[in-house]
Amino acid sequence: TPVPVITVDGPSGAGKGTISHMLAEHLGWHLLDSGALYRVTGQACLIEGVSWDDHPAVTEVARHLDVRFQVDEHGEVRVAYKGQDVSAAIRTEEGGRGASTVAAIPSVRDALLARQRDFLQPPGLVADGRDMGTVVFPAAPLKFFLTASAAERAERRYKQLISKGGSVSLARLLKDIEERDERDSTRTVSPLVPAKDAIVIDSTATPIEEVFGQVLQAVTESG
Ligand code: C5P
Numbered sequence: 001t002p003v004p005v006i007t008v009d010g011p012s013g014a015g016k017g018t019i020s021h022m023l024a025e026h027l028g029w030h031l032l033d034s035g036a037l038y039r040v041t042g043q044a045c046l047i048e049g050v051s052w053d054d055h056p057a058v059t060e061v062a063r064h065l066d067v068r069f070q071v072d073e074h075g076e077v078r079v080a081y082k083g084q085d086v087s088a089a090i091r092t093e094e095g096g097r098g099a100s101t102v103a104a105i106p107s108v109r110d111a112l113l114a115r116q117r118d119f120l121q122p123p124g125l126v127a128d129g130r131d132m133g134t135v136v137f138p139a140a141p142l143k144f145f146l147t148a149s150a151a152e153r154a155e156r157r158y159k160q161l162i163s164k165g166g167s168v169s170l171a172r173l174l175k176d177i178e179e180r181d182e183r184d185s186t187r188t189v190s191p192l193v194p195a196k197d198a199i200v201i202d203s204t205a206t207p208i209e210e211v212f213g214q215v216l217q218a219v220t221e222s223g
Pocket residue numbers: 012034035036038039096099100101103104128129130131132180184
């Protein structure tokens with residue numbers, strides 16, 4: 001029997017990461033944070049002195065990406081590139097820009113495809129990203145697409161960054177999110193669109209616990 005996979009796609013800040021973590025934990029399944037692979041690729045380019053616009057060089061970086069995910073003693077996922085901890089660097093706004101820039105290169109997406117599918121291991125996988133249900137795991141029996149308004153997503157990201165002691169401007173965040181949405185949904189390869197068979201959940205006015213309740217209900221109903 002095939003290993004089960006549940007896909008969770010959507011724009012940044014829609015609650016995908018949180019929902020995917022909760023679901024993977026609840027089911028005792030593995031978790032693929034595909035955005036982190038693109039973020040590490042962008043970061044690796046900075047480290048290797050490769051410009052994000054140099055498509056052949058970025059593709060080489062993606063192909064040989066020496067990346068490791070490890071849960072630390074606080075239960076946090078640490079991400080290492082060539083043994084160097086890049087967890088904080090990849091979560092910055094620049095990290096997000098780098099990720100979405102390299103993610104628009106078709107050969108980079110190809111280079112990361114097999115690596116993403118390697119995460120499909122028993123007893124199951126929750127796959128978080130933009131094209132999990134459309135490209136990477138198109139045969140997944142259960143697909144979610146989480147969304148929320150850009151303003152709401154910017155607000156959530158703002159609170160998150162402030163609570164971590166950062167200082168950011170809400171207007172700047174909103175602009176970043178809108179630009180990233182635009183890049184992600186208009187690119188020619190794997191644009192951000194819901195799979196035809198995805199369950200779409202808009203969380204603009206719904207607390208995350210309630211969204212998780214809806215997700216769990218669909219999981220239970222799907223058997
Ligand atoms: O999910 P996260 O915000 O970490 O993703 C960072 C960027 O990586 C996204 O803005 C998107 O451009 C890209 N990405 C992608 N396909 C995925 C996951 C992320 O293109 N499956």
